[in-house]
Amino acid sequence: MRVKFVDLRAQFVTIQDEIGLRVQELLASTQYILGPSVAQFEQSFAAFVGADHAIGVASGLDALRLSLQALDVGPGGEVITAANTFIATSLAIEGVGARPVLVDCHPQTYNLDPARLEAAITSRTRAIIPVHLYGQPADMDPILALARAHGIPVVEDACQAHGATYKGRSCGVLGDLGCFSFYPGKNLGAVGDGGMITTNRADLTEKLLMLRNYGQKTKYQHELKGTNSRLDALQAAVLEVKLKYLPAWNRLRQQHAARYSELLKDLGLVTPVAVSGCSHIYHLYVIRVQSRDSLLHHLTSLGIEAGIHYPRAIHMHPAHADLGYSPGSFPVSERYSEEILSLPMFPELTPAEIEYVVSGVRGFLKE
Ligand SMILES: *Cc1c(COP(=O)(O)O)cnc(C)c1O
Secondary structure (H helix, E strand, C coil), rough: EEEEEEEHHHHHHHHHHHHHHHHHHHHHHHCCHHHHHHHHHHHHHHHCCCCEEEEEEHHHHHHHHHHHHHCCCCCCCCEEEECCCCCHHHHHCCCCCCCCEEECCCCCCCEEEEHCCCHHHCCEEEEEEEHHHCCCCCCCCCCCCHHHHHHHCCEEECCCCCCEECCCEECCCCCCEEEECCCCCCCCCCCCCCCCEEEECCHHHHHHHCCCCHHHHHHHHCCCCCCCCCCCCHHHHHHHHHHHCHHHHHHHHCCCCCCCHHHHCCCCCCCCCCCCCEEEECCCCEEEEEEEEHHHHHHHHCCCCCCCCCCCCCCHCHHHHHHCCCCCCHHHHHHHCCCCCECCCCCCCCCHHHHHHHHHHHHHHHH
């Protein structure tokens, strides 16, 4: 047996005909840039997360970068984020000329630890970017309270959290701006790159609509130094088809996670903690285990694809050597980068595949 980490084909075949029709329609319409396809999906996605506005952009990285730009974050400013995020978060901060300031993660939830946030705030802090890592909402109430007390805007990195909820509200509407990625492997994935910004703020919406489209309000009237970062019309058409299945897909992920956790209990490894009052939508199912690298190797030899998200904390990347941090700066994130392992997770995973993965893990731990 072989188990893929994410099986995009298993999903594609279930909606192949519907996608084919919609793509044909889009191609025949010849409205390839913005137009009704993007506008329709923006409306649908805004409704899905419960935001007043949604702005389609080219990627999750651009969603973050343009959000910071819309908030006038730039050189001289600092932006606080989690030390254990994907590098897009910190690169977006550097992309606008600001400096990433890192905060270690909470030892149980893997999300930015609110208890360590205040110490990172300075007079130069221009934004805070909590990351809803692995599909579990960050603990937003204390983060928002601190941000409000200091007058700092909050940009959510919801690139792994399409449909996750915190105390009944969706990730992406909790802060000032929410950023999503439609990279194919995400819970809602395009057939290429794509991204979205959600917000209830009309002022930022107006700015973002310009920023993503060369800074123009009307054609050839350039109000801002914008860029070309439009959500592709073809991707929007595909995403519109897929969005209606997302709640069911997320429920399947939750069922698979529950099954994994049930089968893996009492084996001496750490399974994910789902915080009460939140819905974790398991973009990734991440366990923690000693001798992680040997387990990964063992699973690979059994035809089971597993992953590490991520093998290095942000400050340990050579790309971020100039931030001035060193080994030991963020001990929880650093230690976990050597213990975490992501098991196969996608909606179409079968019970037999889950049992095969678990038997592989069990076999290794018994040795
Ligand atoms: C995927 C991801 C991004 C970036 O998304 P792209 O669409 O690949 O640019 C940003 N942050 C996190 C946490 C992600 O998982």
